[in-house]
Amino acid sequence: MKKLLILILALIPAVASAKIDLSTLPTRDTVQLTIYNSADLTLARESRQLTLKEGINKLQFSWANTLIDPTSLEMIPLNDAGNITIQDLTFPPRVRNLGLWNIESEVTGRVPMEITYLTSGITWRAFYMGTLSKDEETMQLAGYVRVTNNSGEDYENAQTRLVVGKVNIIDQIANLAQRQYPYDKPGAHSEMLFSSYITKSSNMRGMAVAAAPMKRMARSKAKEIKKEGLSEYFLYTIDGTETIENQWSKRLPSFDTKDIPVVNLYKYNEQMYGRSVSRFLSFKNDTKHKLGKEPIPGGTMKVYRDLQENKHLSYTGASSFKYIPVNEKVELNLGPVQNVVVKPTMMNLITKDYRYNNSGNINGWTEVKTMKLEVKNTRDVPVKIEIKRNFNTTYWEIETAQKYEKVDKDTIKFTMTLKPRTEKTFQYELTTYKNENYKIWKQRNQ
């Protein structure tokens, strides 16, 4: 439903509550939406043809039942700029959601004007569908964006742009939109508000300049989304225009890449995931993985497996991930599994080398634990397993025939690949030096 109304007033009544004589009602020619997802914020830029007469023109703009921030309203003539002066924007008393522009014109006739404002209520989010090949070595990755319009206003044939990135805002647009007085009453923080406002909207103007020219949408093929970096943001421009009516959502394909090599990794880490093995799927956002052209916005991903029989699928699991810059690794946690098992067992414990302080109490000892690790792959594909063991102390020594890697001061990692339906058992002997016995460790290790 159209709720933004522009009236050009033939008379000059100062108050909107007075009877308005309407001369023209210009419709929107174009509209562009730049939608953020890190904040409830959308920059709307629309153009309308106004018919002006020489002298002072009054223009009324009203936005009842929308979520427009009145402090962000701005109007700029697109032609005849030198001959048209926007004198002021008045928010009349005792009337809500209404502004009056006084425009001084030296020309008579139709003049295209650009009106920009910020609104809340339009959001977008990214989500993904991954389809693993049957051998699980590659994945087809399809990215989508879903735009939802709860702003109260229908936007027809809008050029739609999505901003990936974290924008700083001081006030929630939704709050500004619902204020009784656009800049609040004296005594409130209106000054600060105002200045923060200008900075933000000028930022966005800078971004909008880089926008692709609008064109009618090519109706027989899926739209492409053009992606470009600007400052700390990434701008996704959807090909052509979109109509997103109030309360509707729309899902648009963002990219679809086939045969991305992926690494299946099963992790066992009691501190992080408890006593079950968790499945991870990883790939890199780089050209080697047929990606890397732009950052991948964070979102959730559903992973399926292609059963290679007439395109049938099996559902593997879902995971959410954060924003992935170019060349960064994406790691999806698909959750705990039962078909790969890691079972650590303490097989022996001895303590030794007790030492005593001056009062004769124990202030140091050494513990030797023998640990057995049983690792099982019950799947019909080979799996790579990473087992992390944390020792909770810096003063440790290990003896094992199994290859390991030191992760940090108190953690080691075993990595192995198990063939389909095989198992492996290995042991390690861990010596930890308690309390004052760290001195023994120092002597032995330094």
Next chain:
Amino acid sequence: MKTTTKTILVIAMLLALTITAQARIKMVALPERADTIIRLDNPNATLIEEERVLTLQAGLNKVDFSWKAVSIDADSIRLTVLDHPSKVKLLNVSYPPGEAALVWEVACDNKDGYAETVRISYLLRNIDRLVTYKAIADKEETKVNLKSYLVLRNFSGEDFDKVEVKLDYGKSFNKGIDHEETKQMLFFGKPEVPITKIWTWDSGKLQWDPENTPGKNIGVPVSYRIKNDKKSKLGEYALWGGKARIFQDDGSNSTIFLGEDRTGLVPVGEKTELYIGDSRDIVVTQRKMNETRTNEIKNNADRLIMYDMDETVVAKIENFKDKPATLTMIQRIPGEWEMKDSNVNMKYEKINANTLKFEITLPAREKDGPAKKELKMKYTRRHIRR
């Protein structure tokens, strides 16, 4: 398309291309649901795959997919074009306000249009499967007739007329299942699966001395051990967890119910132990015969801070059965300990640092009383702190 109120998933081709929130036109050629698969391979989510033939016109087509009183994860809905994937393209998806529905915009690049088969897949809630087992042991308790049933529970809100139910392995089923319907199907039947009957006495779980609980038997838990391998005529795939009811052939064309237990997932090569009940024909009396502190260490204030403890444990095992039996005895020794081989009179396997497992074979009872064995362990617990 059935127009009964029970069919809740509706797909409609929209002829009118203008869709407004006020008047969404839903109608026209309603394509019948064709081949449908319920895929139950993921225990956390059920995937439905259904095929429909869409009568597409050249150019843009809007296809409305709506659902009511069913719980579908909207982000999981996928549309796969099966016949002409290069000519029929999904352009975008719209979600109307306040409705469980979506509208696909599909472009058809063929001047005569197509009758295109598409597959719609989505995750549907409240439809799942359970597995149950029924085992009938022979009189000698050496093998069982094992049957596994698949129980399909559909509380999704949707009726499925004719569907193929697929699991992660094994054969699929062609069945229809209505909303609020539960269907039990035989998944597999294996007539002669070998079992091992085991009696397990665990010193950490059971009363040591029956004399301390007068008037009450201390039952020794009895289980059947089944191995999921080729030798047991199984081993083709993992056995899902579920409830198992165990019966026994009573030798006179009838059975008795022995007991029931719940098994976890049993991967190929693994075993499961189904606890059926307690035996009162094997009696264990375990007593600690010695507990002496040694190697006491005191601090300067003459307070005991650490010591060792010499302990002797004796377990008397009696078999009152008329058959031999193998008792699995679990002994637990906390902390750090030592035991010389000469100080224990039976062989054991160390399961972990604090658990010992003895497999004790017991002959059948004798004429004048039970068959008896005695386990004796003498060990030292070290470095016990005060």
